Amino acid sequence: MKKLKKSTTNARRDFLKKSAIGGMGLAFSFSAKSYANILGANDRVNFAVIGINGRGQALTHAIADSKNTSLGYLCDVDTRAMEKGIQLFSERTGKKPKTEEDFRKLLEIKDVDAIAIATPDHLHAPMAIAGVAAGKHVYVEKPCCHNPQEGEWLVEAQKKHGKVVQMGNQQRSAPTSIQAMLDIQEGLIGEVYFGKAWYSNKRGTIGTGKKVATPEWLNWDLWQGPAPRRDFQDIWVHYNWHWFWHWGTGEINNNGTHEIDICRWALGVKYPTKVTSNGGRYHFDDDWEFYDTQVANFEFEGGKMITWEGKSCNPSKYHNRGRGATIHGTKGTILLDRNIYIAWDLDGNKLKEITENDASATTDTVGRGSLDVKHMSNFLDAIREGKQQNSPIDEGYKSNLLCHLGNISQKVGRNLLIDPNTGKILGDGEAMQMWGRTYEKGWEPRY
Structure with a gap:
């Protein structure tokens, strides 16, 4: 079974330079505003990860394994998940990230360059839209939207604010x-x-779900976010x-x-x-x-x-x-x-x-x-150098x-x-x- 070689043919190098997207007729271009937002090639990108369970753990590792990044903040509405996230990242890096329960407050922090979203689906687009509007680059897990309208809004918001937004379809x-x-x-x-x-x-x-008291470790109101309110079920x-x-x-x-x-x-x-x-x-x-x-x-x-x-x-x-x-x-x-x-x-x-x-x-x-890591690195290359x-x-x-x-x-x-x-x-x-x-x-x- 053949392994993909690190050295490649000239044709493949040219193809990768143009990107596979452009090669399949799915071209993407940067606006003038996007270029104005590009960081220097050596600039460190400071992340906040929102949602620490499941995919949030994978994104935390991907950020830690990417070059010239820092993870300054973790955000979650579950205090248990937050504790696990702090322990995970501290073990990986020897540093303790800051924490914030409400993502809206997180977006007000100026030294956060990018947010990575790994929350339940109904929060993906609203958080991503708020992120670019606050001047942050956004890596959002799939699906990028809970419904088609939100997807249209997110695309429009990215174009308006010129920030890099990448969906987590890592293949x-x-x-x-x-x-x-x-x-x-x-x-x-x-x-x-x-x-x-x-x-x-x-x-x-x-x-079958039953209505029960909201657990003390969960901020149920923030978990629901943009969704019309419902009583908690187990x-x-x-x-x-x-x-x-x-x-x-x-x-x-x-x-x-x-x-x-x-x-x-x-x-x-x-x-x-x-x-x-x-x-x-x-x-x-x-x-x-x-x-x-x-x-x-x-x-x-x-x-x-x-x-x-x-x-x-x-x-x-x-x-x-x-x-x-x-x-x-x-x-x-x-x-x-x-x-x-x-x-x-x-x-x-x-x-x-x-x-x-x-x-x-x-x-x-x-x-x-x-x-x-490869998908996160591509996201970072777009932020720092304007790469496709x-x-x-x-x-x-x-x-x-x-x-x-x-x-x-x-x-x-x-x-x-x-x-x-x-x-x-x-x-x-x-x-x-x-x-x-x-x-x-x-x-x-x-x-």
Whole structure:
């Protein structure tokens, strides 16, 4: 099995210089305001991490492992998580970060250059929007938005304030995936027309929630943030919020975003023309509101299609992988995940196999790995030197939008026709009502 070599061909160096995004026709350019915000190449970037559980731990490690960075602040509404975060970072660096419970106060601190957001989904876009409006660069975990409207606002806010905003779809920075995009561009598997993405896990039942007193370690009001207020239930915090419409975005946004994004990148497509989704909560009878089984189809102009299959509670695999994507063309197929790239011709003969030098986790709730550092380093290069991002927020939003459209199609129970120029739903007022959400008074995003 071949390892990705550190030395590369001139063609690949040129390709990386232009970036894989530009090579696939998904160009990103900096505005004059963006250039004005670029730091010096040797400037230290001072971070604050918001949300210390799960992915927040992975981002803390990624920041610590990135060159010329400091982690000055941790922010969380759970005092237990804050204590763990302090211990984790102190063990890694020998330094004790400062802490802040309310992210809004954090944004007022002038020596914070960038924020990394790893909170529940309903807080991602509002925090990111507030961050750029406060003059901070933003690394936001996927999904970048709880609903399509927030994604549009975030893209607009980034353009207005000129700050660097990167979504945590870290496979965009995987050398193996970047190489695959070059090979696709050069015709290795012919004209590409179909991407199949999948995710399989063995999640258990979440049971039935009960109203209980809010734990003393949790600031429930700040946890809810922009979401209309509800009484605390014992099954929501800290992970099962994913499966409730009020807070989360379902498995397709929680995990499908990654592989759907890879397929969209490989096919060079933006907005679909038609979206169809089928499935349900089949495995358990409990309070889970989204779907443990979902198949979403996205059709694009030019005869191209992406399919995502999610099985949250059944770990059966494809190609012996719990998650991944296959890209199909007129001359062959490419398999991609976070750790490997394999290509075959139409007769099943292997054309290429390359593995990442360091592995990344795939189906746990933290997902830590070398790609976190690569993706964070790309974010930092954009801040310091104006280098092209691997995942500018306008591209990240397009992939998240596909996931939201899949959920909306599933919810209304019919196909959605989409404007391929804007991504907006056509001729379906009921479906478009799900484009945004209502907000707790005083929490509406502003930029």
